[in-house]
Amino acid sequence: xxxxxxxxxxxxxxxxxxxxxxxxxxxxxxxxxxxxxxxxxxxxxxxxxxxxxxxxxxxxxxxxxxxxxxxxxxxxxxxxxxxxxxxxxxxxxxxxxxxxxxxxxxxxxxxxxxxxxxxxxxxxxxxxxxxxxxxxxxxxxxxxxxxxxxxxxxxxxxxxxxxxxxxxxxxxxxxxxxxxxxxxxxxxxxxxxxxxxxxxxxxxxxxxxxxxxxxxxxxxxxxxxxxxxxxxxxxxxxxxxxxxxxxxxxxxxxxxxxxxxxxxxxxxxxxxxxxxxxxxxxxxxxxxxxxxxxxxxxxxxxxxxxxxxxxxxxxxxxxxxxxxxxxxxxxxxxxxxxxxxxxxxxxxxxxxxxxxxxxxxxxxxxxxxxxxxxxxxxxxxxxxxxxxxxxxxxxxxxxxxxxxxxxxxxxxxxxxxxxxxxxxxxxxxxxxxxxxxxxxxxxxxxxxxxxxxxxxxxxxxxxxxxxxxxxxxxxxxxxxxxxxxxxxxxxxxxxxxxxxxxxxx
Amino acid sequence: xxxxxxxxxxxxxxxxxxxxxxxxxxxxxxxxxxxxxxxxxxxxxxxxxxxxxxxxxxxxxxxxxxxxxxxxxxxxxxxxxxxxxxxxxxxxxxxxxxxxxxxxxxxxxxxxxxxxxxxxxxxxxxxxxxxxxxxxxxxxxxxxxxxxxxxxxxxxxxxxxxxxxxxxxxxxxxxxxxxxxxxxxxxxxxxxxxxxxxxxxxxxxxxxxxxxxxxxxxxxxxxxxxxxxxxxxxxxxxxxxxxxxxxxxxxxxxxxxxxxxxxxxxxxxxxxxxxxxxxxxxxxxxxxxxxxxxxxxxxxxxxxxxxxxxxxxxxxxxxxxxxxxxxxxxxxxxxxxxxxxxxxxxxxxxxxxxxxxxxxxxxxxxxxxxxxxxxxxxxxxxxxxxxxxxxxxxxxxxxxxxxxxxxxxxxxxxxxxx
Numbered sequence: 025x026x027x028x029x030x031x032x033x034x035x036x037x038x039x040x041x042x043x044x045x046x047x048x049x050x051x052x053x054x055x056x057x058x059x060x061x062x063x064x065x066x067x068x069x070x071x072x073x074x075x076x077x078x079x080x081x082x083x084x085x086x087x088x089x090x091x092x093x094x095x096x097x098x099x100x101x102x103x104x105x106x107x108x109x110x111x112x113x114x115x116x117x118x119x120x121x122x123x124x125x126x127x128x129x130x131x132x133x134x135x136x137x138x139x140x141x142x143x144x145x146x147x148x149x150x151x152x153x154x155x156x157x158x159x160x161x162x163x164x165x166x167x168x169x170x171x172x173x174x175x176x177x178x179x180x181x182x183x184x185x186x187x188x189x190x191x192x193x194x195x196x197x198x199x200x201x202x203x204x205x206x207x208x209x210x211x212x213x214x215x216x217x218x219x220x221x222x223x224x225x226x227x228x229x230x231x232x233x234x235x236x237x238x239x240x241x242x243x244x245x246x247x248x249x250x251x252x253x254x255x256x257x258x259x260x261x262x263x264x265x266x267x268x269x270x271x272x273x274x275x276x277x278x279x280x281x282x283x284x285x286x287x288x289x290x291x292x293x294x295x296x297x298x299x300x301x302x303x304x305x306x307x308x309x310x311x312x313x314x315x316x317x318x319x320x321x322x323x324x325x326x327x328x329x330x331x332x333x334x335x336x337x338x339x340x341x342x343x344x345x346x347x348x349x350x351x352x353x354x355x356x357x358x359x360x361x362x363x364x365x366x367x368x369x370x371x372x373x374x375x376x377x378x379x380x381x382x383x384x385x386x387x388x389x390x391x392x393x394x395x396x397x398x399x400x401x402x403x404x405x406x407x408x409x410x411x412x413x414x415x416x417x418x419x420x421x422x423x424x425x426x427x428x429x430x431x432x433x434x435x436x437x438x439x440x441x442x443x444x445x446x447x448x449x450x451x452x453x454x455x456x457x458x459x460x461x462x463x464x465x466x467x468x469x470x471x472x473x474x475x476x477x478x479x480x481x482x483x484x485x486x487x488x489x490x491x492x493x494x495x496x497x498x499x500x501x502x503x504x505x506x507x508x509x510x511x512x513x514x515x516x517x518x519x520x521x522x523x524x525x526x527x528x529x
Numbered sequence: 530x531x532x533x534x535x536x537x538x539x540x541x542x543x544x545x546x547x548x549x550x551x552x553x554x555x556x557x558x559x560x561x562x563x564x565x566x567x568x569x570x571x572x573x574x575x576x577x578x579x580x581x582x583x584x585x586x587x588x589x590x591x592x593x594x595x596x597x598x599x600x601x602x603x604x605x606x607x608x609x610x611x612x613x614x615x616x617x618x619x620x621x622x623x624x625x626x627x628x629x630x631x632x633x634x635x636x637x638x639x640x641x642x643x644x645x646x647x648x649x650x651x652x653x654x655x656x657x658x659x660x661x662x663x664x665x666x667x668x669x670x671x672x673x674x675x676x677x678x679x680x681x682x683x684x685x686x687x688x689x690x691x692x693x694x695x696x697x698x699x700x701x702x703x704x705x706x707x708x709x710x711x712x713x714x715x716x717x718x719x720x721x722x723x724x725x726x727x728x729x730x731x732x733x734x735x736x737x738x739x740x741x742x743x744x745x746x747x748x749x750x751x752x753x754x755x756x757x758x759x760x761x762x763x764x765x766x767x768x769x770x771x772x773x774x775x776x777x778x779x780x781x782x783x784x785x786x787x788x789x790x791x792x793x794x795x796x797x798x799x800x801x802x803x804x805x806x807x808x809x810x811x812x813x814x815x816x817x818x819x820x821x822x823x824x825x826x827x828x829x830x831x832x833x834x835x836x837x838x839x840x841x842x843x844x845x846x847x848x849x850x851x852x853x854x855x856x857x858x859x860x861x862x863x864x865x866x867x868x869x870x871x872x873x874x875x876x877x878x879x880x881x882x883x884x885x886x887x888x889x890x891x892x893x894x895x896x897x898x899x900x901x902x903x904x905x906x907x908x909x910x911x912x913x914x915x916x917x918x919x920x921x922x923x924x925x926x927x928x929x930x931x932x933x934x935x936x937x938x939x940x941x942x943x944x945x946x947x
Contacts, residue, residue, distance in 0.1 A: 044645050052758060052762070053693065056689075056693075056755030056756075056758045057689045057690075057693075057755065059751070059755055060685075060689050060751065060752045060755040060756065061685055061751060061752055062687055062688065062689040062752055062756075063685060063686060063688050063689065064688065064689045064690060065689065066684075070535045071684070076690070077754070078690065079694060080694060135694075135697055137758065137761075138763065139758070153685075158573075163701055164701060164763065165700065165701075165762075165763030165764065165767065166763075208580055385906060400896075
């Protein structure tokens with residue numbers, strides 16, 4: 025080993041000795057150099073140079089790469105830069121160094137074409153370096169690294185999106201016909217398996233469909249093949265336990281739970297998002313206004329928190345800034361109303377104003393930041409849920425009260441109905457009813473080809489008979505009932521999320 | 530500091546692309562101007578001293594967002610109207626929040642990114658297409674010229690590091706496409722010139738000159754390909770799904786070999802009939818070279834050709850006079866035992882006087898097969914097509930091997946001339 029031929033590499037005024045064998049092994053630059061037969065390929069005796077001169081690289085970057093080469097390539101547990109003990113935080117100066125060192129390292133590794141080192145970078149993508157690595161991968165033409173960064177950024181989309189650097193990356197216009205980075209990541213998030221997820225303050229105990237060990241889980245997923253519920257490997261953050269009247273919406277495959285009130289009847293403004301890709305909850309910026317019993321609606325990659333208990337203002341959350349801004353308020357504060365997005369607009373239907381029934385359908389245009397009266401209807405509805413498919417809004421449950429001459433029997437006021445409202449033709453359709461069920465206390469989600477509805481009527485003592493798990497198929501207008509209700513519990517929320525394809529453990 | 534940061538921000542956002550809603554710019558700025566952003570960790574305000582004084586500073590104040598920070602209880606009224614000093618406001622609120630962030634359980638590490646690429650000396654100066662044309666390509670052009678025209682084995686005074694760096698810079702500055710097309714154009718021109726020179730050579734020098742041209746080109750590729758490995762790896766392989774060496778070899782096939790194979794093969798055959806007119810090593814080199822030109826060879830072409838090559842090599846290795854019979858058998862067409870190739874192929878073992886060594890007529894047949902394969906293999910829908918078809922037919926199974934090879938060669942040449 026001692027007889028190994030060493031090569032002196034000079035950069036600026038410093039020389040770095042490296043084993044020639046390892047150099048040829050690891051660096052395509054030197055392999056090609058020695059094969060080229062050019063000036064530097066000759067030994068010093070044959071008129072070649074004494075040292076291999078390099079120019080333009082940075083010394084720290086070169087040193088890292090040569091250390092890597094001298095160590096004989098990839099080692100177990102090789103980590104990018106200096107990484108102290110986890111959670112140690114590290115000093116500010118070191119972090120700064122680490123990032124600038126990164127670009128110097130990638131440059132030197134690209135220049136010298138140390139492919140094993142470049143390959144190793146794929147497993148080193150972090151939230152702190154993904155944007156920089158992505159940019160470097162573009163600059164130095166490293167498609168694998170670019171792919172790895174894209175995957176990582178799709179998984180941590182909102183965390184990446186709100187970095188100021190993200191917008192700078194987008195500043196170089198993509199090639200014609202190419203979609204923007206943001207759009208690519210957004211599309212990448214909508215992959216995986218759509219799965220029905222239920223959240224709630226579930227109770228354990230022998231009567232529960234699954235005898236869970238220890239604490240009952242607060243998040244369950246539904247497996248359609250076996251018609252069974254399984255706990256997700258994560259639970260609601262402690263902050264959210266026993267919060268009622270919150271707003272929930274799905275944005276970029278993140279489930280947002282915002283505001284609400286605690287049992288102690290304090291209203292809150294906190295916002296959390298669940299990321300199914302990482303199976304993690306994140307706390308995001310809080311609303312400016314504490315609110316409960318309001319509606320949270322996702323439109324055009326933003327969230328809108330509409331109204332609330334005695335509140336008429338509207339706030340918009342933009343994940344790019346992780347901040348809430350006030351928008352045009354509702355004309356009146358509303359209670360027991362509902363809202364949903366439909367073709368880029370928000371529709372608010374039903375409930376009560378401070379002095380009367382709300383018979384108006386309000387439409388909000390996010391681009392104009394304007395509320396308009398869309399239509400006045402002759403049926404009063406409250407406490408319903410709303411979802412939309414193309415131009416059709418489905419109104420699920422709620423309490424109906426018809427004022428016109430064609431009024432139905434009074435039983436319609438408390439049963440589970442599905443109606444549709446076409447925003448293009450402004451036509452109401454009474455689709456389906458399920459007389460044995462109450463439509464007042466339900467949660468529903470659009471999932472695959474239907475609206476999945478879960479209802480639990482708390483007013484009756486024989487609660488078992490009034491727990492319902494139903495699907496309304498919107499294509500053939502039919503009911504389908506499922507046997508397995510997730511668990512006993514309160515405060516149920518059902519939603520549909522894309523879970524990663526790999527088997528959940 | 531505040532002023533300079535404001536400038537940076539404005540500049541960078543102006544450069545930013547708008548999204549389809551045309552609200553990106555406004556939204557982004559509003560985000561800084563309206564309610565206070567969540568408290569960033571203290572490390573998030575970059576030290577401007579680190580930034581080089583270049584004019585195209587893009588570095589943003591890295592307000593890395595601590596998403597775990599305590600955020601409840603920040604009741605805010607309606608947002609203040611946008612102000613010119615919004616950024617300053619933001620900074621102040623950052624300072625105020627910094628104290629809070631210190632108390633946060635786990636401050637996220639800073640995520641400053643040098644979006645300006647100016648830490649790299651290579652990329653500090655933007656290479657415009659004009660720079661490329663006036664400075665960088667001429668440098669490469671000169672080096673390539675030198676490599677193409679020197680003899681194999683010559684000392685190459687060019688510095689690998691310098692030319693490689695030049696290629697590297699051009700690739701990183703997005704000039705790969707231009708550089709690749711320039712390279713191909715340059716080499717094509719060179720090969721066309723080589724081809725013309727070959728055409729003008731007298732028949733007695735033709736084989737030697739072809740061999741020289743082939744050897745010189747292959748020798749030059751030994752250096753040119755390594756010089757362009759960066760472009761190969763990061764442009765040709767990834768974007769075009771091709772390989773530079775293959776591309777350059779194909780150029781020789783197209784512009785030299787295919788144009789001369791019709792003249793070359795008869796001459797090679799003729800040379801065989803005249804002892805030592807062409808050295809066996811030249812012969813072997815040419816055949817070997819022709820094989821390099823067809824890397825996608827599959828059997829039977831390869832088998833035929835390789836065996837011919839092996840034969841040729843055997844001949845080279847045989848020292849003159851040691852086995853006169855073998856040399857005679859292999860090289861001297863006059864001593865052929867039977868001329869009909871059909872017979873020969875039907876009973877190779879019996880017809881050769883040396884059971885181990887192939888007879889000259891066998892190798893001759895193989896050579897024709899090789900030519901056959903070389904010509905047929907390439908399908909080119911141009912005016913040469915018809916001509917090739919005739920040749921192919923002549924060389925195919927239906928070809929009657931006439932009474933003498935000279936007759937064939939004569940006819941072959943006639944067709945060429947026509």
